[in-house]
Structure formats: C-alpha cells, structure tokens
Amino acid sequence: MDLKLKVWRQKNAKEKGKIVNYDAKGISPDMSFLEMLDVVNEDLIVKGDDPIAFEHDCREGICGSCNIMINGEAHGPLPGVTTCQLHMRTFKDGDTIFLEPWRAKAFPVLKDLVVDRSGFDRIIQAGGFVSINTGGAPDANALPIPKKDADVAMDAATCIGCGACVASCKNASAMLFVSAKVSHLALLPQGQVEKKERVKNMVNAMDKEGFGNCTNQYECEAACPKDIKRDFIRVLNKEFILS
Amino acid sequence: MSLDSKIPSGPLEKKWDDYKSHIKLVNPANKRKYTVIVIGTGLAGGSASATLAELGYNVKTFCFQDSPRRAHSIAAQGGINAAKNYQNDGDSVYRLFYDTIKGGDFRAREANVYRLAQVSTNIIDQCVAQGVPFAREYGGHLDNRSFGGAQVSRTFYAKGQTGQQLLLGAYSALSRQIGLGNVKMYPRTEMLDLVVIDGHAKGVVIRDLVTGQVTVHSADAVVLASGGYGNVFYLSTNAKGSNVTATFRAYKKGAFFANPCYTQIHPTCIPVSGDHQSKLTLMSESLRNDGRIWVPKKQGDTRNPADIPESERDYYLERKYPSYGNLCPRDIASRSAKEVCDAGFGVGPGGQGVYLDFSSAINRLGEHTIAERYGNLFQMYEQITGENPYKVPMRIYPAVHYTMGGLWVDYNLMSNLPGLFVIGEANFSDHGANRLGASALMQGLADGYFVLPYTIGNYLAEVGFGKTPSTDHAEFKKAETDANTQLNKFLSIKGKRTVDSFHKELGKIMWNNCGMARTDKSLKEALVKIPEIREEFWKNVNVPGSGADLNQSLEKAGRVADFLEFGELLCLDALTREESCGGHFRSEHQMDDGEAKRDDEKFCHATAWEWKGVGAKPTEHREKLEFENIKLATRSYK
Numbered sequence A: 001m002d003l004k005l006k007v008w009r010q011k012n013a014k015e016k017g018k019i020v021n022y023d024a025k026g027i028s029p030d031m032s033f034l035e036m037l038d039v040v041n042e043d044l045i046v047k048g049d050d051p052i053a054f055e056h057d058c059r060e061g062i063c064g065s066c067n068i069m070i071n072g073e074a075h076g077p078l079p080g081v082t083t084c085q086l087h088m089r090t091f092k093d094g095d096t097i098f099l100e101p102w103r104a105k106a107f108p109v110l111k112d113l114v115v116d117r118s119g120f121d122r123i124i125q126a127g128g129f130v131s132i133n134t135g136g137a138p139d140a141n142a143l144p145i146p147k148k149d150a151d152v153a154m155d156a157a158t159c160i161g162c163g164a165c166v167a168s169c170k171n172a173s174a175m176l177f178v179s180a181k182v183s184h185l186a187l188l189p190q191g192q193v194e195k196k197e198r199v200k201n202m203v204n205a206m207d208k209e210g211f212g213n214c215t216n217q218y219e220c221e222a223a224c225p226k227d228i229k230r231d232f233i234r235v236l237n238k239e240f241i242l243s
Numbered sequence B: 001m002s003l004d005s006k007i008p009s010g011p012l013e014k015k016w017d018d019y020k021s022h023i024k025l026v027n028p029a030n031k032r033k034y035t036v037i038v039i040g041t042g043l044a045g046g047s048a049s050a051t052l053a054e055l056g057y058n059v060k061t062f063c064f065q066d067s068p069r070r071a072h073s074i075a076a077q078g079g080i081n082a083a084k085n086y087q088n089d090g091d092s093v094y095r096l097f098y099d100t101i102k103g104g105d106f107r108a109r110e111a112n113v114y115r116l117a118q119v120s121t122n123i124i125d126q127c128v129a130q131g132v133p134f135a136r137e138y139g140g141h142l143d144n145r146s147f148g149g150a151q152v153s154r155t156f157y158a159k160g161q162t163g164q165q166l167l168l169g170a171y172s173a174l175s176r177q178i179g180l181g182n183v184k185m186y187p188r189t190e191m192l193d194l195v196v197i198d199g200h201a202k203g204v205v206i207r208d209l210v211t212g213q214v215t216v217h218s219a220d221a222v223v224l225a226s227g228g229y230g231n232v233f234y235l236s237t238n239a240k241g242s243n244v245t246a247t248f249r250a251y252k253k254g255a256f257f258a259n260p261c262y263t264q265i266h267p268t269c270i271p272v273s274g275d276h277q278s279k280l281t282l283m284s285e286s287l288r289n290d291g292r293i294w295v296p297k298k299q300g301d302t303r304n305p306a307d308i309p310e311s312e313r314d315y316y317l318e319r320k321y322p323s324y325g326n327l328c329p330r331d332i333a334s335r336s337a338k339e340v341c342d343a344g345f346g347v348g349p350g351g352q353g354v355y356l357d358f359s360s361a362i363n364r365l366g367e368h369t370i371a372e373r374y375g376n377l378f379q380m381y382e383q384i385t386g387e388n389p390y391k392v393p394m395r396i397y398p399a400v401h402y403t404m405g406g407l408w409v410d411y412n413l414m415s416n417l418p419g420l421f422v423i424g425e426a427n428f429s430d431h432g433a434n435r436l437g438a439s440a441l442m443q444g445l446a447d448g449y450f451v452l453p454y455t456i457g458n459y460l461a462e463v464g465f466g467k468t469p470s471t472d473h474a475e476f477k478k479a480e481t482d483a484n485t486q487l488n489k490f491l492s493i494k495g496k497r498t499v500d501s502f503h504k505e506l507g508k509i510m511w512n513n514c515g516m517a518r519t520d521k522s523l524k525e526a527l528v529k530i531p532e533i534r535e536e537f538w539k540n541v542n543v544p545g546s547g548a549d550l551n552q553s554l555e556k557a558g559r560v561a562d563f564l565e566f567g568e569l570l571c572l573d574a575l576t577r578e579e580s581c582g583g584h585f586r587s588e589h590q591m592d593d594g595e596a597k598r599d600d601e602k603f604c605h606a607t608a609w610e611w612k613g614v615g616a617k618p619t620e621h622r623e624k625l626e627f628e629n630i631k632l633a634t635r636s637y638k
Helices: A033-046 A118-125 A147-157 A164-168 A175-186 A195-208 A219-223 A231-242 B012-022 B043-055 B093-103 B110-130 B162-179 B245-252 B285-289 B316-320 B330-342 B359-365 B367-385 B440-463 B474-493 B499-514 B520-540 B552-576
Strands: A003-009 A018-024 A096-100 A109-111 B035-039 B058-062 B183-186 B189-197 B200-208 B214-218 B221-224 B263-269 B292-296 B354-357 B394-403 B420-422 B605-610 B619-624
Touching: A018 A033, A033 B499, A118 A175, A118 A195, A118 B162, A147 A175, A147 B162, A164 A175, A164 A219, A175 A195, A175 A219, A175 A231, A195 A231, B012 B110, B035 B043, B035 B200, B043 B058, B043 B162, B043 B183, B043 B440, B058 B189, B093 B110, B110 B162, B110 B440, B162 B183, B162 B440, B189 B214, B189 B245, B189 B474, B189 B552, B200 B221, B200 B474, B214 B474, B221 B245, B221 B440, B245 B420, B245 B552, B263 B285, B263 B330, B285 B367, B292 B316, B292 B330, B316 B330, B330 B354, B330 B394, B359 B367, B420 B440, B474 B520, B474 B552, B499 B520, B499 B552, B520 B552, B552 B605
Parallel strands: A003 A096, B035 B058, B035 B221, B058 B183, B221 B420
Antiparallel strands: A003 A018, B189 B200, B200 B214, B263 B394, B292 B354, B354 B394, B605 B619
C-alpha cells in the first residue's frame, strides 16, 4: 500500500508546529500503525531528515505510551484499540492520513507527536491509592469481596492512563480517567477509609492541572481503547457530592 | 577474586528469619540522612522505592518512560505465584521452592529461592490490601489457576492483566510517597553510567531525555531495577525501550555479569509476519490451561485446521509429557515447537507456527467462560492477525521473552560492588536456567517490598550516615565527561546506516546463532560477526539531530552500542557453558530423546564475568551451587 501522511511537526514545546506531508510507500497491511511509522522514519533518517518523534513502548496495547490523533480520532478509527494495536489493514491503498498529537492545554506538546501527560501522575499522587505501608497486611482471604464488586472494580482498574479521553473531549476533561481510579477504589472495602478525602483531592488536582469539566457528550467513552464506561463518571459525581 | 554469596548458615527454612533478626538496623531518625537512588519503576523498582521511602530514606527514582506507571512489568499478563495453598491441593512453601529449583534446571541458589517462596504469601496480602482487584470466587475469596511447571493451582490473577494491576498497585504506593515528598521522581531520564568511589557505588550519571542535559547524582547506595536484556535479539516480547544499558555500564564499572546465556524463550507468542516486524507479542501462558497444542500429523498439511480430523492431529505435548501435557515448562514447550516445525509439521506462512486450539474447551465450558478467562487476549490476537481465535485455532511460535541472567548478587541482593544492589529481572539470582510462569512478578515484588528493604539497611548501617559524596568528586566529573563524549561521538559519525538497521542485524545473528539451540560452531561464528558489526556501527551509524533535545535516535544509539558489546558476552557465556540446561540448549549436549543434558560435574555453578575492555576476553569467576536440600536430578515432566 502507498499512503500520504500529513504529520504535525513541532521541534519543541516553545516553537510553533505545522503539518508536513510525507509519503509512506510499500506498506504491508500486516504492519501495525507504529511499524508503518518506523518505516517512514528509517527513510527520513537515510535522507538526512529528522525522524518523526512519537511515544511507544510495549506495543501490546497495555502500557498506554502510544498516543496519536489519527484522522482526528484518538488512537484511530477502531473502537477499543490503542495506536500500537491498530493495523494497516484498516486503511486503503492511496489513503491520506492525518497524524496529530493529543490536543489539550494540560498535555503540552514536547516534540512532534509526543506530549507531556505528567498531569495524570500528579492526580494519582494527590490520592489515587490506599495508604497501606509494606508489611503487616492481613491475610488476603480475611477480607472476602463479592465477585461482582471485584469484577466492576477490575473493569475500572483497566484504565491504562493513555489520555485518549482527554484528547477526544472538547473540554479536555480528565473525568473518565479520574472516575476510573476513584471507582476502582471506592468499590472495594480497602478503599473506604480514605474515600472522601481521595475524591476531593483528586478532583482538586484535576482542576489545578487545567483539565476541563464534563458536559456529558461521552466522546471519552467512544475513544477509550480499554472501553472504560461513562457510568464511572456517575460514580465519581456521586462520590464527590457525598464527600 | 572469590564470590561470596553470603548465604546465612542454619537450616534452609530458618535462614531468612534468623538473618532478619540479626542484621544491623538504621535508627528511624537517621534514615532520612541516607539517600538511595533507584533506577527503574517496574514491580521491583516501584515497590522498592515506595518501601524505602516509607521506611524514611530519601529516595531518588529514575525511569525512561514518561510515567513510572508504564514500566514493562505492566505487560505481564498471566499471574503471580504464591504458596498460599488456598485451594487445599497440597501446595506449600517447600513445594513452590522445589518447583522453582527444578524448573530452573538446578542452576539457582537454594537459599534465595526458598526465601522467594516464603515471602510469596506476603506479596498477595500486600497487594490485596492496596486494592489490587484479583479474580474472586463467588464466595468472595481469591481465585487461583495453574501455570506451566506446576501441578497445583497457586497462580493469582487479575483477568489477563495481572502485571498491569500489580504494577498499578506498586505505582500507587510510589505515587503516595512522591506526593508526600519522600521520593523525588525523575521520569524521562536514562542512566548512562555508575559512579564508583573507593570501590563503593555512590552515584549515577543521568541524561534528561527531553532537554538532553546530563547531570550527576550522588547517594549512599544505588539500586538497579532496570529489567532484562531480551532486546539484544531485536525481536522479543519486551517493550521497545527495554535495554541493557544500566546493568551493562555497571558491569563496565566492575560489577560482575552472571549467566547472560540464560534466555527464556516463551512458547506462546504470535508468529512473525514479515521483515517489518518491530516486536513480538506474547499470548499469556495461562492459555495453556485450556488451549491444546497440536500440529497435523502429515508434513506440510495446508488444510484448514477444522478439516483435519482428530486422528490426523498430533497433540505432541500431551503425547510426550502425559503428566504435565500442555502445562510443561516453557523451555520444554518451546523446544518441542521448534522440533515439530523444523521437521516440517509447522503451520501458517513459512511453517513457523503450531496450533493452540480452544475448540474442545469451548465445547466443554462454553464460549462465555473462555471469553471471561481470556477475552482480552483473544481480542489482541484477532487485532494482530486478523483471525478470530474463537473460530479458528491460534497460531503460536516461541519468542525471546525473559532473561534469567543479570548482574551477580549475593544473598543481600548486593553485587560484588558494595553499595550496588540489583533487584528483579536485572539480577541473576532466583530463576536458574529457566523461569517458571508467574514467577517474574513474584520475584520483582519480593525483592522490592520484602527483601531489599532489610538488606540495604544492613549495608547502610555498616557504612554509616553523613558520607554521601559530593558531586564535585573527580569520579563524578570523569563519568559525566565520558558520557558526554560518547553522546557527541554518536552525533558526529554521520554515517549512512540507521541505528535500527544495526540492531536488526545483531538480532538476527543472536537468534540464528544463539537462540533456541546453540552449537559450538554457531557461537564461534557469532563471536566473529558481532565485532564486525560493532566496528561498522562506530564508523557508519547515522544519528540525526542534536544532543540538546528529545532525540529518540540518540537514545537508541546508546542502547544498541551496549547490545553490540553485550551480545558478544552472551555468546561467550553460551560457548563456555558446555552443557544444556533450561533455556540454554547446546545441541551437542542432548539425550537420545532430545531432552537437555546437564553436566553437574562440570557446570553446577553460576558464571560471573568481569569486564576487561572492549573486545578483550572477560575474566570468568564461578560460584559453586550447593544443593543441600534438594537432590540434583534429571528433570522429568513425563
């Protein structure tokens, strides 16, 4: 397959960026999207150009590193899939593809398609944990948890923190991300003691980072590569009101 | 120099408790006077950083990802072992210890492995208390499943995302300490060198991957939790950023590298689809609980698998290993797959694949149960191959997955360089020549939560506080200058080939000559070719851009330069170890039936290599392995 790429190039956080055109030639439908970019980058280096910077690591859809707006959609057109798990068989020979970084004030661009998502870490540091020191924990089976609760907590805990929810939201809201962590811990007995403080601290941290508010359009849910449900936003709101 | 493993005396089951009762302690008020540097934020580094900070030490933690939550431990799918015996099926600390020693082909240290089995039970308690959402039974208690190399169900899991959930547990503990100001976290940084002063590890050289700035950091002790080196093969299941740099540069500063030839080849990976492939994807070993592995009985049979009747299928693992069947250990399952493919029975493009078939499990349990157990893995498989594994069998083939070798450490997890501690996959200590499934997560967390916090205190108490060196010390200046010189060298070569092209070339040689099977001839050939590639690399590599900003080519250049030296060490180790054991299979040393043939007379030891310069032969040191509690026996899973 031969494709035309229109890629956001930006030297660093300070300089202005622009869209630059590239040809991606001889692309196999079996390649992942990132492998297609590898091929383009190898060509660029040989030609003496600067390769396109993009974030990636596990390439198995789990680590949450990869993050590209593909034709205006976070992680591209397929539901429930990260960029690294998007394969070129999804596209047609001759297609033109736009590649842009996550777009949010709270995720400043560092270079090309790489953005700074450390705001998410600071939200977790504000309260996304159970305050238990190492050692001295009671026997694991001393605290039975109904399977149903454990399963829903697991669904919430599946969030990989990639930021697609923020990138797809017109308000750049981090509500889906925050709600996933708040719900995960609020649904388990271990999370009860700090429940009220946790939600207040995390929501405050979210606001401080410059993420916007939710206006219930659920683009976040549509873009989430891990199918995190918008129901968790309801849990977050409830927990916040109760706090 | 002799290698002192510092194994405490006394009976095996009492060693760790006695040791803990007698080590030196640091007064709580003095702990804040010590600084500890941790490199890496996976299960080992994340849990160690959090725990050391809880204890009161100043901790500086570095990771190359944008967030500590993305360390490669996150990708582990299947589960974590613990000798809880919740299933009442006969498990015990001794049995987990025995299975691990046997699984590692009797090439691990008894005392370390026993301690690992002992603390395994605390790990589950700790993680549950943190809120890790392990799978539950309807009664509310934890669920377990079985994994390769074991006949009991001792594996705890969280869907197919166990590594992710455990890592998020450690990351949340670490985040809490960062928020409290007890850990200073440095994401998007890379360790370029270790600083050794008067024989003790006292600091590191770090490059900020965004600004390019090189800085030095001093400490009272340095902990490497930087993972394994499987990416020396280019294609592996490791994350793309996983590299050998931290451990290799410590090796060049005097730390010994032990058993580098022990590479685990995982049997259940998605086969390679073409030259463009950048990495391989693992399908969790847990799939072998319900999936049956087979190939057609007829060579080159290209029929649709559904059209091949039962009588014309060879379920070769069930045939060869009736008591363990599809759950035999990874090295054995991998080698068996290679054998059937090499003999012309392989399936899929190029014949490099075998079927992992769920049809009988789906008929028995229903699609819903299978989806509940493995849904996300099936989805991932379909994404990559375009085939639906509920309808057609998965195709799998072995791939490089984990490395059991690493820096040599004693019972304290301290390398031969005092003050340099090495934990998790970065050390060599617990898995011998082969790692059983669900044991990597166990070791990472055991080291970080429950072992290092004790042993490092013993070292720090001995050294005393108030001795953190100044970064003005000449050794820091020298290390910083050396790091900058190397970075500038990469940028100045301006050759014609990309960094990746060298990495791929090295990887092919490593896989073909030092992969699932190694011979005297193939290894000697690799030892000629690797220095040639290295020489060309230093003349002809093209690293674009500058050192003053985010430059991914420059990052890769440093890592590939290290792999080009490390690959030679790995092959040398494989050539020196003239026996077969676990993941190290020397074709000259096999039984009549093709099983690995160990040589306990000559090789019942860990080999620890001492750096002597680029291209110079490193010095070999040996730590004899003493088996006092387990009789050395030929492994049998029949």
